[in-house]
Amino acid sequence: MLSVAVLGPLRVEGPGGRVGVGDRKTREVLTLLALAAPRPVSVPALSAVLWDEPPRSAVKTVQAHVSRARTAVGGAVSGGPAGYALDPARVDLDVAAAGELRRRARVAALSGDDHGAAELLGRARERWRGEPELPSTSAGEAERARWVEERLLLVEDHVAAVVAAGDGRAVLGELEALTAEHPLRERLWALRMEALYRSGRQADALAAYRTVRRVLRDELGLEPGPALRALEAAVLAHALPERPPAARSDRVDPLPLTGPRYAESGGAHVAYAVFGAGPVDVLLLNPTFVPVDAYTEDPHLAAAVRGLAAGRRVIALDRRGTGLSDPLSPSLEAWVADAVAVLDACGAGRVHVLANADTALVALPLAAEHPDRVVSVTLVNGYARLTRTEDYPHGEPPSVADTLAEIRATAHRPSVDVLSWIAPSVAADARFRAWWDATGRRGASPGSAAALHRLLVGADVRHVLPRVTAPVLLISRTGCASHDPGHDDYLLTHLPTARVVTYPDPDGPWFLGDTGRVLAEFAAFTRT
Template sequence: MHVDFGVLGPVTAWDDAGNALSLKGPRHRAVLARLIIARRRVVPVSRLVEDLWVVPPVEAVSSIRTFVAGLRRALEPDRPPRTPARLLVTEGPGYALRPAQDDVDAWKFEHAVESVADLQPAQVVDRLTAALGSWRGPAFADFADEPWARGERSRLTELRLNAVERRAEAQIALGAPAEAIPELDAHIAEHPWREDAWQLLVLALYRSGRQSDALSVVRRARRMLNEHLGVDPGPRLRRLEADILQQADYLDPGPGGTAAQVWAEAAAAYESTVPSRARTRLESTAGLMRGLAVTGGGGLEAARRHRVAAVAAAEQLGDPELTARVIGVFDVPAIWTRSDDPEQARWLVGAAERTLQMLPVEEHEAARARLLATIAVESRGTLAREDATSGAGARAFQAARQSEHLARRLGDDSLLVFALNGLFMQTFHRAGLAGRRDAIGTEIVALAAKNDLTTYEVLGHLIRLQARCALADFSGADRHAQAADALALRHELPLVSVFTSWYRALRTALVAPLAEARSAYQDAAVHLEGAGMPGLQSGLLPMALLSVYVRHGVTMPVGEEEWGPYEPWVRPLLLVMEGRDDEARAALQGISSPPRDLLFEALWCLIAKAAIAVGEQSVMERASTQLEPAASELAGAGSGLISMGPVSGYLEELRAARGQN
């Protein structure tokens, strides 16, 4: 006889015809329930005794044997005498119940709930409706007060509540929100702390054309959560209320559908089609992060975080080809030469290097080129020595050249623009290379425009904006700023305005009185708030204000400015401005070279001014050597953000101070 067991309600068992079996008294059913909770594992007789009695009688062990014998007669009435039991078996020190997976309603329900993760909404509704129909009451209803049943009852109850909400979510996704409302309303009445259920009910009401009812439910949720838990609704429910008040488009896609609905349906199809552990998902995640990185501050920060997680997960799988693809697909254009997260950048460089070592040298050339470009981009700002011929900086420069060579040989334009981005990041091994960077930007613009690579076309224009600023060609820089803004507006790239706003502040600061110049930079700084670019933001406003004071020949009032990474090279001049020449001289002695990046010349000019002021000859000599190649450029203007004025002026002051006129 086939037997099915039921614990989603009172504990029972049924024969093939669906008739309930006689399980005798409550102790018999308690033994059966306890064995089902053990999920086919052996429960020692001693444990059964402890669970069934608070104070076990003397004959407790023999009573357990009697209960087991009674259950065996009910479950296997046709079993011949002295033959081993098939279902309720004796094993070691106790007993085990060994039904099949689908013969216990709780196990079958659990499997059904797990299986809907890969199904379309219509299938989710059908499967969960059938699964929820197997509940006849609270799990293990007749043993609600027993400590040994409490954990399993709680787990199954939580699973049922999640299933109710998951089914309602699928009904809403199917465009049948009205069908979800009655059960969600009852569900919330019984479980008012389920905030996800409140949110689903609000959405179902709104999509059923009941906006006022939806807002009323939010108010009811706020009141009940406060009464039951003493808390306010969470951010998701509050955000939904705000979106309803604004009638946000995504809330009601309508019959024709909107971008939000298309996204939701495509995401659902992806979820149901691609297995949750598929390697394709790691590549897709990296691709999504590439798009997310250009959406704004929060998106950029999330993209960096999830990118690292995706690369780490790929490395754990031990497949270098997969890891190379996951690393390489994140070819997000980079314009600023200081990393937003240096520690993360070092980790990514290490991952790229490890992956390169594992890839066959003569194979996967495109993947190798992308890994090399990644090393070059992520190693920005590592050329920190005056003799930058070894270490991380030299490796990054080498990687940039190798990546460019491979990309040109392969004839892959999209790969080449990424390689050129890496090369741009490594064109700071000496001062005065604005012309070289302008040529790189020109090629990137041409390649990107030809291949519809919008983000790289923007990058090319920003690189040219910087280069033309350094070369004092502001009419040319204006054209590239306008081109970048036009592309950003058309393709929804909000971060571009950070750079163009700062460029326009620079244009104002070059010609305006001191107070107006300061105000222009303070207004530009607002664009950096929440932009997700700490590598750009840290110390930039004080540097910009200092540039204004320096060009106007006025002492900058020193306050509580946060100079960020620039502090070691700014400090000597600040000390001079405060009349603390001895301390300035001490700070200059043995001062290291500034990082070789977009502010390399600007920082050397500040060092030069301090050295001239205190007569530090050796530092003046070093400054002259470093600045001489940029004699025809504006110091710092290659950033497109600030300028300390013509480098030639500082060189003249240095020659005069060194008695070389």
């Protein structure tokens, strides 16, 4: 098998040694395809990265470079102008191998194997040799910066796993160098403080806190975030807790996953996955930015999807701009089109839709505009609009919604603990929190997440409600901090086919808390 390495200068090797790829542009095209794999990349997208001002001959030139790249990797590049893709199953691709090692490390950490997670992440770091070989264009530099950040996140995750495994002394030197190089990254300072404290150096841990506090004040005019402040208090009180045990010991067999695959939707490539193989099709519109290939990692989410897939075929997707789909600016209309494209790609006819919170803003227009594709709609704490207006006195004040969007735009020092707000049942579970943060970073960058939240905050689909003819079940978790009975009342008034089931549950995401109640109500409603 050919070896393709792009985490550093491009290197292609076969049984006979190094394989020549061609000129600089061909190398850059192969690098871009490898970094995106298995997601296809369109000719316009490649052109936009290769040139600041694409020439008239850009299409033919890109196609020529792709042809040469395909030859270099033994035909492992497939597709056409709508999108070319490198198949990581046909080559030993370093970026794919590093991604799989990181996935296995997340699973190991969730199961309590910190040593195993550290070893896997260390192997992932070994795959990196430097910066990818990318064009010196504006888009190329942005892509380079994204991968530099990705490498730093891997380093942080590895060091965190080493500290969690009780080997903090081994990374103290590296943490000192990292905090000097990246003095505004509070997570690195927190890891340095924890490693010092657990090495018996309480005074040095407190000195590190004083240093980062001074740096943040001088550079940003800010105090340390709540996580660092809580850590300082714990160090002062000699009360830093030991690493918690695994969140759950009753792990079950891995959730079968078909995918990720890709559907083409208006020039965008939309990632989707299929769970189960039953005769009834369910479209799951998950409310988080967790990519579809991570559904199998966390026991809570895996168990919930497994229950939903019992006797059914569950189809899930990453809306464009999130997860493994094209990182394009989305809209509600585009997300509805993405859902239809995925259903078409799966050969699905009419489906039952399960949506939660903000994804109700996709489910309701889908049902209204494509009644021939939707049998029923189940909404868990759904709404037609999130924020209040003069003619909609329900939901969150605009100030709260703006604050949540601002939090997602802040990469390294969130000012509010969002997890405690939306999912208190797992807020104290350090292992779940680490997984949630890691997969959230994969699902959307801070800037992208903020843009997505701004879209959702301003979204209003009340106008489509009269056209929803499919029966609608509203599952209302009244104990959730974001619950507002006004949302339910409005939907019940404007959806003549709707009915509501209420019960107390403090968690917002449908796959946390009393998931069994959600699955039971869904099964009874859909008679499946």
